Amino acid sequence: MLDLILRNAALPDGRRGIDIGVRDGRIVAVEPTLKAEAGRSIDARGNLVTPPFVDSHFHLDATLSVGLPRRNRSGTLLEGIQLWGELKPLLTQEAIAKRALDYCDWAIGRGLLAIRSHVDICDPRLLAVDALLQVKKQVAPFIDLQLVAFPQDGVYRSPGAMELLKEALKRGVDVVGGIPHFERTMEEGRASVIALCEIAAAQGLMVDMHCDETDDPMSRHVETLAAETIRLGLQGRVAGSHLTSMHSMDNYYVSKLIPLMAEADLGVIANPFANIVLQGRHDTYPKRRGMTRVPELMAAGLTVAFGHDSVMDPWYGLGSGDMLDVAHMAVHVGQMTGLDAMASCFQAVTANAARLMQLDGYGLAPGCRADMVLLDAADPVEAIRLRAARLKVIRAGEVIAETPAPRTALTAGGSPRQLSYRKEPG
C-alpha cells in the first residue's frame, strides 16, 4: 500500500504516461501502469511532473524591501548597493525574518522548494545572519534553504568583514561567498578569492562568489576562482555567480578560460533578470546584454544554473518567485530559442541548480525525495512559454500548495468556449 500515486504524468526527459508511486516521503516507483493501491491518487492527465524548481542565487535578506527607505531612481547596481547600505542600519531581525518568510510562502506556491540565499555579513550586528538562520529552521519542512556568507561591501574593503564572515560560518551559514570585483583593486580582489577559497577548503565548505559582475572585459577573477579551485582540490564545490565580464571578454582569452573552468568543474550561475537590467549601463549603443556565455559554457559541459537574484528589493522591483519567469528571460537574453536550448533552460532552474547546491535525494527516480510539481503544461518548453500554473506542489508526498489552471471564458462570436493557450496535439 502506497501513500500517493500520481498517474499519467509526462516527465522532463520526454517520457509520457508514467505513474509515480510514493511511500514514507520517498519515490518508490516510476513506471507506466503501476499496479498498486494508494491512500491518495492524483490524475496528472498527461501533464508535466517535475522535481521542484531550485533558485541557486537569491538574496532573502533584501527581498520585499522595495521602497525602503526610498526607491532606486537610476535602477543601477551601484545605486542599489548604496540604497541597501542606507537601509541596513534601519533593519531589525524581526523585519528581515518576516519579509523572508513572506517570500518563502510565494516560493512554495511557485513550486520553488530549494533556495540558495546570500546573506550580507557586512553588519557588525549580523542581524540578517541570525534572521535567516531562524528562517531556515522555520521553513525546513517545506524549503531547503542554503545560506551563503556574502560580504556585500567587500571582504577587504569593508572593515572587519573577514572576521564577520568567519563568525557567520561559525553560527551555521553553509557556504563561503565573496565579491572580488568590488574590492578596491584587482590585486585585493584576487587576494580575496584566494583567502576565501582557503577558508572553504579548511572547513570543508562550498564556495559561491559574486564574481566579475561587471562589463569590464579585464575583470578576470573567474580565472583565479577556477585556478584556486584546482589548487585546493575543491572541484565540484565552487560556483561563480554572474560572471558577466565574460560577456565582454576577448574571444581568444575565453577560448582558454572555459577549458580551465571545465577542469575546475566550476558551477556557473547566471542571473538573467539582474544581468539584462544592470549590465551595459555605461553603454550608449550598441548596449551589451551582459549575461555570461551560457550556451558556450553548457556546450563545454559545465553545470549552468539560473538564479532570480532579486525580487522586489533595491536592485530589482519586480518578480514573484517564479523560476519559469527566470528561464523565460534567459531563453531570450541568451538567444536560446532552439528546441534543445529551451529545454536546457528548464534544466537550469531545476536539475542543474540542484546539482550545484548538492541537494540530497533530488530527482524523479526511485529513492528520491517525493518532492514534485505538477504543471499545467505538456512539456518543459510549454511550461516556459506559459509560465505554467503549478497545479499541485508536493513535498515529501504531501500536497502543500495548489493553483487552479487559468482558463479564459471566451464569448466572442456567440459560442462560449474556454481558452487555455495550450496547442492541441497534432
Ligand code: FE2
Ligand atoms: Fe546576487
